[in-house]
Amino acid sequence: MKKALVEKFLDTPNKKISLMGMSGVGKTHLSKKLPKTDWFHYSVDYRIGDRHxxxxxxxxxxxxxxxQPVLAKLIREGAISVQSQLTVDNLAPLSAYLGMMGSESKGGVSLELFLERLEKHRLAEINAVKDIPYFMEKAEKILGFSNFIIDTSGSFCEIQDEASWELIGTNSLLVYIKASEAAKNYVIERAQTHPKPLYYQKDFLLPQIELYLEETGLTSSHEITPSDFTRWIFPRLIEHRLGLYEMIADKYGITIDAERLYHVKNQEEFFELIKEVAHA
Structure with a gap:
C-alpha cells in the first residue's frame, strides 16, 4: 500500500502532500525548501484562526x-476597533484565544470555558480540513500553482474525526515526520521554559487534571497555576500524540524520520527520500 501511495504521488504532475507531526519537528523547515512559485502552502492553523x-x-x-475603561469607552463609541493580525507565521491571536486552563486570578481560563473553547477549536479544525479540496482547485485553476502542500496542526491527530484523516489521506500523500528522541526532548525542554496554550482531547485532559490535583494537593482546577500545569502535562501530551500520529500514518500515509528530513536540501532530494522510505 505504501509503495502504491508513493508511486501515485511521484507519477502525478500536480503533486499534493500533507505534513503531520508535532510542533518544531521540521514541517516549516521543509516547506521553505520547496519552490514558492510552484507550491501553494495551506496552513490548517491559519485557516482556523482566519476563517472558522x-x-x-x-x-x-x-x-x-x-x-481598560478608556478603551472600553472608545470601542463603544465606535472610535476604535480591535483587529487580529494573524498570519501563517504568527498565530498568537489564536493561541491567546485558546488560553491556558487554570486560576483566572493567575491569568488562566476556567475549566468550563476552556472545554468550550476546545470544542470550538475541534470543530473549526474539522471545517478547515473540509476546505482543503476547494483550495486545491483554486490554487491550480485560479492561482496557477502546480503543487499543493498542507501543513496540518499539531493537534490534527486529536480531533477524533476519521473523515478528516481520510480526506487528507485521499487527497494528498500524508507524510508523518517522526521526531527523534533528541528532537522530542528539545521540544519538551522548550515547553518547560516557554509554556504556551495547547489543544487537548477532553477525554485526555480531564483525567490528567485529576492526577495533577492529587499530586499537588490542590482541590480544584480553579486553584491551578496555568503555566505550572502546562509544563507538567506537556510531556504526557507528547506521548499521547505520538501514538495517534503513528496510527494515522499507518492507515493513511508514510513515515519519515525527522533527522533524515532535516538534511534534505531541495525538492528533488525530498522526493528521493519519499521513494526510499516507501521501498525500505
Whole structure:
C-alpha cells in the first residue's frame, strides 16, 4: 500500500502532500525548501484562526481591551476597533484565544470555558480540513500553482474525526515526520521554559487534571497555576500524540524520520527520500 501511495504521488504532475507531526519537528523547515512559485502552502492553523474562529478571536480580543475603561469607552463609541493580525507565521491571536486552563486570578481560563473553547477549536479544525479540496482547485485553476502542500496542526491527530484523516489521506500523500528522541526532548525542554496554550482531547485532559490535583494537593482546577500545569502535562501530551500520529500514518500515509528530513536540501532530494522510505 505504501509503495502504491508513493508511486501515485511521484507519477502525478500536480503533486499534493500533507505534513503531520508535532510542533518544531521540521514541517516549516521543509516547506521553505520547496519552490514558492510552484507550491501553494495551506496552513490548517491559519485557516482556523482566519476563517472558522475569526469572530470568536475578534470578540475575545475586544473584551480583553475593554477591561481598560478608556478603551472600553472608545470601542463603544465606535472610535476604535480591535483587529487580529494573524498570519501563517504568527498565530498568537489564536493561541491567546485558546488560553491556558487554570486560576483566572493567575491569568488562566476556567475549566468550563476552556472545554468550550476546545470544542470550538475541534470543530473549526474539522471545517478547515473540509476546505482543503476547494483550495486545491483554486490554487491550480485560479492561482496557477502546480503543487499543493498542507501543513496540518499539531493537534490534527486529536480531533477524533476519521473523515478528516481520510480526506487528507485521499487527497494528498500524508507524510508523518517522526521526531527523534533528541528532537522530542528539545521540544519538551522548550515547553518547560516557554509554556504556551495547547489543544487537548477532553477525554485526555480531564483525567490528567485529576492526577495533577492529587499530586499537588490542590482541590480544584480553579486553584491551578496555568503555566505550572502546562509544563507538567506537556510531556504526557507528547506521548499521547505520538501514538495517534503513528496510527494515522499507518492507515493513511508514510513515515519519515525527522533527522533524515532535516538534511534534505531541495525538492528533488525530498522526493528521493519519499521513494526510499516507501521501498525500505
Amino acid at each position: 474562529l475569526s469572530e470568536e478571536i475578534h470578540d475575545f480580543l475586544t473584551l480583553e481591551a475593554m477591561q
